[in-house]
Amino acid sequence: MGERLVELEVVVESSDDAQELGAALGVGEPATVHIAKTSGFDGDVAQWILLANSTIAALSSLVAPLVVLVDRRRVRSVTVDGVHIENPTPQDVETLLRRAGVRGG
Amino acid sequence: MVEPEDPAEERLARRAVAARLARGSFIQSFPDDPDGVMHTMTQEAQLLLGRRALLLRVDDGFPELFTVTGLPVTPVAVSSRYLDVAFAIRELLINEALSGVREGFFETLALRVTSEVLMRQGSYDWGTYTFLRGLVGQSLFVDLGESITRLDSAPKDEGTLTSLFFGMLHELGLGV
Numbered sequence: 001m002g003e004r005l006v007e008l009e010v011v012v013e014s015s016d017d018a019q020e021l022g023a024a025l026g027v028g029e030p031a032t033v034h035i036a037k038t039s040g041f042d043g044d045v046a047q048w049i050l051l052a053n054s055t056i057a058a059l060s061s062l063v064a065p066l067v068v069l070v071d072r073r074r075v076r077s078v079t080v081d082g083v084h085i086e087n088p089t090p091q092d093v094e095t096l097l098r099r100a101g102v103r104g105g
Numbered sequence: 106m107v108e109p110e111d112p113a114e115e116r117l118a119r120r121a122v123a124a125r126l127a128r129g130s131f132i133q134s135f136p137d138d139p140d141g142v143m144h145t146m147t148q149e150a151q152l153l154l155g156r157r158a159l160l161l162r163v164d165d166g167f168p169e170l171f172t173v174t175g176l177p178v179t180p181v182a183v184s185s186r187y188l189d190v191a192f193a194i195r196e197l198l199i200n201e202a203l204s205g206v207r208e209g210f211f212e213t214l215a216l217r218v219t220s221e222v223l224m225r226q227g228s229y230d231w232g233t234y235t236f237l238r239g240l241v242g243q244s245l246f247v248d249l250g251e252s253i254t255r256l257d258s259a260p261k262d263e264g265t266l267t268s269l270f271f272g273m274l275h276e277l278g279l280g281v
Binding site: 049 | 117120121123124125127128171172173175176276279
C-alpha cells in the first residue's frame with residue numbers, strides 16, 4: 001500500500017507566490033503539483049491556485065514558506081484534505097497541516 | 106477530438122473551483138440529462154474547444170461565472186443565482202406585456218441583486234439599505250426563484266440560449 005497523500009489547495013495573490021510554493025513542494029519527495037489561475041469576466045487573472053497531492057514528508061518543506069506568505073497576507077485561503085480556511089493566520093495554517101500529520105521541517 | 110473522461114482530472118477541476126468559492130457556497134452538478142440544455146451546451150462547447158470542459162453549478166454564492174485555466178479539464182463555475190438573474194433579464198427583455206413597466210422592473214432587479222452582493226461581502230448596512238430601497242414604495246417585484254428547475258423547459262431559441270449561455274461560453278473561451 002502506498003503512502004497516504006494529502007490534498008492541498010492554496011489560493012494566492014500572484015503567479016510568483018504560487019511558483020514559490022510549488023518549488024518548495026518539488027524538492028525530492030513525491031508530489032503532484034498543478035498551478036492554475038482563475039479569471040474574472042473581463043479575462044483578467046483574479047487569483048492563482050496551487051493544487052497538490054503530496055506525501056506528508058514533502059509537505060513538511062512547504063510549511064515555512066507557506067507561513068511566510070500567510071504572514072505577508074499573500075494567501076487568500078488554504079484547504080487541507082477538504083478543510084477550508086479563508087484569510088488564514090500562520091497559526092491556522094500550522095494547525096491545519098498538523099491535523100493532517102504534517103510538521104514543519 | 107475530445108479526450109475521454111478521467112475521474113482524477115475531473116476531481117482536480119472540482120477542487121480548483123471549490124478553493125475559489127466564498128464561504129457557504131457549494132458545488133452541485135447539473136442534471137446529466139442527455140436531452141437537457143446544459144448537457145447539450147457542454148457537448149457543443151467541448152467539440153468547439155477540442156478539449157474537456159466541466160460545467161459546475163454553484164449554489165449560495167455570488168451571481169457570477171468564472172473559469173480556472175491551466176488544468177487538464179477546464180471547469181466553468183456557473184452560479185445558480187447568475188442563472189436566476191439571466192432568466193429575469195431575458196423575461197424582462199422579451200415579454201412585450203412588460204414594456205410599459207420595464208424600467209421599474211430593472212431598477213428593482215438591480216437593487217435586489219446589489220443588496221445580495223453587498224450582504225455576501227459583509228456590508229450589512231448598505232445591503233439592508235439597498236434591499237429596502239428595492240422594496241419600500243415599490244409595486245413591482247421580480248421573481249428570482251429556482252431557475253434551475255426551468256432550464257430544460259425553457260424554449261431553445263436564440264433569445265434563451267444567448268441570454269443564458271453567452272457568459273458560460275465566454276468563460277470557456279478564456280480557457281482556450
